[in-house]
Amino acid sequence: MSRPLVVDVHTHVYPPAYMAMLRARKTVPYIHDPASGEPRLIILSSDDDPSIPIDQRGRPVDSSYSDTNVKLAFMQQHGIDCSVISLANPWLDFLDPAEAQIWAQRINDDLEETCARVTSSSDKALPLKGRSTLFAFAALPLSAPDPEIIVNEIKRLKTLPHIRGVIMGTSGLGTGLDDERLGPIWAALEETQLLLFLHPHYGLPSEAFGGSEAMSRYGHVLPLALGFPLETTIAVTRMLLSRVFDKFPRLQILLAHSGGTLPFLAGRIESCIMHERKFVANGGDAPGPQRSIWEVLKTNIFLDAVVYGVAGLKAAVAVGGGSDRLMFGTDHPFFPPLDEGEKEWLSVTTNYQAIDENFDGEKEALNAVLGGNALRVLNLE
Amino acid sequence: MSRPLVVDVHTHVYPPAYMAMLRARKTVPYIHDPASGEPRLIILSSDDDPSIPIDQRGRPVDSSYSDTNVKLAFMQQHGIDCSVISLANPWLDFLDPAEAQIWAQRINDDLEETCARVTSSSDKALPLKGRSTLFAFAALPLSAPDPEIIVNEIKRLKTLPHIRGVIMGTSGLGTGLDDERLGPIWAALEETQLLLFLHPHYGLPSEAFGGSEAMSRYGHVLPLALGFPLETTIAVTRMLLSRVFDKFPRLQILLAHSGGTLPFLAGRIESCIMHERKFVANGGDAPGPQRSIWEVLKTNIFLDAVVYGVAGLKAAVAVGGGSDRLMFGTDHPFFPPLDEGEKEWLSVTTNYQAIDENFDGEKEALNAVLGGNALRVLNLE
Numbered sequence: 001m002s003r004p005l006v007v008d009v010h011t012h013v014y015p016p017a018y019m020a021m022l023r024a025r026k027t028v029p030y031i032h033d034p035a036s037g038e039p040r041l042i043i044l045s046s047d048d049d050p051s052i053p054i055d056q057r058g059r060p061v062d063s064s065y066s067d068t069n070v071k072l073a074f075m076q077q078h079g080i081d082c083s084v085i086s087l088a089n090p091w092l093d094f095l096d097p098a099e100a101q102i103w104a105q106r107i108n109d110d111l112e113e114t115c116a117r118v119t120s121s122s123d124k125a126l127p128l129k130g131r132s133t134l135f136a137f138a139a140l141p142l143s144a145p146d147p148e149i150i151v152n153e154i155k156r157l158k159t160l161p162h163i164r165g166v167i168m169g170t171s172g173l174g175t176g177l178d179d180e181r182l183g184p185i186w187a188a189l190e191e192t193q194l195l196l197f198l199h200p201h202y203g204l205p206s207e208a209f210g211g212s213e214a215m216s217r218y219g220h221v222l223p224l225a226l227g228f229p230l231e232t233t234i235a236v237t238r239m240l241l242s243r244v245f246d247k248f249p250r251l252q253i254l255l256a257h258s259g260g261t262l263p264f265l266a267g268r269i270e271s272c273i274m275h276e277r278k279f280v281a282n283g284g285d286a287p288g289p290q291r292s293i294w295e296v297l298k299t300n301i302f303l304d305a306v307v308y309g310v311a312g313l314k315a316a317v318a319v320g321g322g323s324d325r326l327m328f329g330t331d332h333p334f335f336p337p338l339d340e341g342e343k344e345w346l347s348v349t350t351n352y353q354a355i356d357e358n359f360d361g362e363k364e365a366l367n368a369v370l371g372g373n374a375l376r377v378l379n380l381e
Numbered sequence: 382m383s384r385p386l387v388v389d390v391h392t393h394v395y396p397p398a399y400m401a402m403l404r405a406r407k408t409v410p411y412i413h414d415p416a417s418g419e420p421r422l423i424i425l426s427s428d429d430d431p432s433i434p435i436d437q438r439g440r441p442v443d444s445s446y447s448d449t450n451v452k453l454a455f456m457q458q459h460g461i462d463c464s465v466i467s468l469a470n471p472w473l474d475f476l477d478p479a480e481a482q483i484w485a486q487r488i489n490d491d492l493e494e495t496c497a498r499v500t501s502s503s504d505k506a507l508p509l510k511g512r513s514t515l516f517a518f519a520a521l522p523l524s525a526p527d528p529e530i531i532v533n534e535i536k537r538l539k540t541l542p543h544i545r546g547v548i549m550g551t552s553g554l555g556t557g558l559d560d561e562r563l564g565p566i567w568a569a570l571e572e573t574q575l576l577l578f579l580h581p582h583y584g585l586p587s588e589a590f591g592g593s594e595a596m597s598r599y600g601h602v603l604p605l606a607l608g609f610p611l612e613t614t615i616a617v618t619r620m621l622l623s624r625v626f627d628k629f630p631r632l633q634i635l636l637a638h639s640g641g642t643l644p645f646l647a648g649r650i651e652s653c654i655m656h657e658r659k660f661v662a663n664g665g666d667a668p669g670p671q672r673s674i675w676e677v678l679k680t681n682i683f684l685d686a687v688v689y690g691v692a693g694l695k696a697a698v699a700v701g702g703g704s705d706r707l708m709f710g711t712d713h714p715f716f717p718p719l720d721e722g723e724k725e726w727l728s729v730t731t732n733y734q735a736i737d738e739n740f741d742g743e744k745e746a747l748n749a750v751l752g753g754n755a756l757r758v759l760n761l762e
Binding site for chain 1: 651664689
């Protein structure tokens with residue numbers, strides 16, 4: 001079918017500089033090159049099990065993670081004109097504090113160069129539709145010893161022509177996103193108006209799923225399908241409750257996986273806040289949030305459309321007050337087809353179909369969600 | 382405003398027999414009667430903190446928990462014709478195995494008698510609309526030493542005229558609802574076609590929310606607003622993954638809080654299952670579920686409409702394939718008004734308003750959600 005401009009705002013890479021850094025490490029996360037076959041990424045402590053031969057630990061990282069040509073072929077296959085690439089988890093959270101700044105600069109420069117090379121090689125006389133372009137969300141040196149280093153990197157990123165925001169996990173400086181020490185970082189993001197792409201990374205304990213034994217019965221389903229979305233929801237709710245959105249009302253955030261579960265739970269969150277006696281507004285002594293989650297969802301938050309169904313899209317549209325805060329994404333290179341011969345990715349077509357069905361007959365909304373919103377919000381032209 | 386028949390399917394009680402049992406206990410959960418003021422329910426291990434004077438531990442349990450007249454006044458105030466009452470958490474999960482059967486029978490008989498007394502005292506010549514009636518979801522002796530005891534109680538419940546189902550938490554026999562040992566219980570529920578009302582109860586570890594210190598900053602908001610819904614979602618997903626719905630395809634379940642987050646996450650769950658290499662269908666060696674979550678949501682699952690917003694309702698309607706699997710509820714006596722003088726409960730009006738707004742102009746769907754579905758599904762006439 002003929003599509004309008006399609007922008008993918010949720011698509012990951014491990015740029016060469018990042019791969020090199022992971023290869024030099026011997027503790028989680030690290031990359032191990034087996035005697036034969038693809039390199040293995042050992043990303044979780046539970047992957048680094050000494051009873052498993054090292055050549056089989058973790059997961060394979062094929063060229064789709066780091067080769068720009070594979071990304072471009074994927075885009076072409078799926079009718080995607082422009083991708084806003086971001087570092088895949090676990091980003092730079094684990095770096096030795098002394099090395100965080102230098103690696104962040106190196107990796108972000110690597111991202112910028114990749115985007116510049118691809119985008120400038122496409123014919124600029126053409127509109128964005130029809131030529132393959134790349135922009136990026138950069139990574140922050142969150143383990144740096146001084147928040148000033150993080151702030152400086154945010155300001156430097158603003159000067160790079162293809163960087164449109166930063167990606168961040170839910171642990172912040174190590175204790176979650178309601179950490180007071182994040183204040184200068186929120187302020188810098190507000191000032192630069194760089195979009196914060198908030199993304200989960202196995203942040204829930206296995207006890208939540210009945211322990212590691214119960215979890216392993218079902219492969220990765222429980223942490224991926226349920227843990228990731230709740231992690232995002234908890235992170236944003238802690239930001240709300242700690243008054244981040246009261247103090248930094250111009251913060252702009254893109255939430256992965258359509259907000260985790262935030263659109264569905266917004267009403268319950270608001271109701272629980274209205275009934276919490278601890279908060280000043282309800283007669284308690286803790287300040288509590290001033291702005292409601294409904295308002296924050298309509299002014300501070302954007303959602304990707306990576307929710308694999310019409311039911312989720314309906315809730316996502318409803319909390320955004322319409323379709324202009326929702327943006328197409330793929331989560332590439334994750335959830336590839338099980339059959340390697342398959343060129344069309346089921347994970348991508350599922351999201352396309354849900355969007356087509358939900359916006360059937362609403363051409364303007366459809367175009368906005370597929371690419372128009374990203375074009376406007378991320379200033380991609 | 383004039384309403385059609387309104388049935389509340391999510392409304393809790395601690396019947397007198399249950400209160401007496403809790404008063405006799407000295408370990409969590411238990412009730413303590415302070416020198417003055419209302420009895421205190423110490424329900425969580427974290428409530429039972431020796432550094433807190435015992436008269437202040439836990440939460441007050443006022444007459445709204447156990448006095449049927451308070452329930453009836455609440456119903457009248459909010460235009461509710463019929464309530465399907467259920468034991469509030471933690472149900473009977475904690476009982477000494479030797480005592481589980483006797484307490485379950487006693488408490489379930491207590492529920493049946495309460496319903497019979499109220500319902501028979503209302504004028505049976507009138508239709509259900511306009512007279513106050515009670516039905517109940519009973520509790521199961523899950524800690525009983527032999528599953529046969531639980532099965533027998535289910536069969537006995539089927540003979541009680543006002544019992545329409547059973548309420549259950551997410552721990553089952555102690556290890557979650559994917560426990561093979563629950564087979565006979567699922568079979569008995571299928572056979573009797575008693576509805577299983579699945580309800581959460583602080584089942585997530587505090588680490589999920591950043592630890593107990595982070596949690597206590599925000600009162601009960603994180604575990605109640607986010608923990609409860611995810612607990613329900615995890616429980617149902619574990620049932621799905623362990624093939625409970627394949628083996629017991631006639632099981633009928635009502636999920637609290639509109640399914641927790643299940644309607645929003647159904648697409649992601651299905652996608653993760655389709656991409657999980659561990660399952661036979663994908664070339665692995667674990668059986669994996671045969672029926673999809675979409676099908677289960679349309680044939681095995683009903684949702685209450687306790688979701689406090691239009692966004693959540695839209696997703697709930699979408700996964701049910703329409704409005705005939707959604708039923709009004711209040712969660713009474715939880716989330717009372719902060720101002721005791723307030724007669725209208727904000728938590729209830731929020732849900733009424735969301736339903737009114739979502740089904741504006743769809744009178745048939747509105748009537749179905751407010752009472753018609755419960756009437757049909759629970760055979761209340």
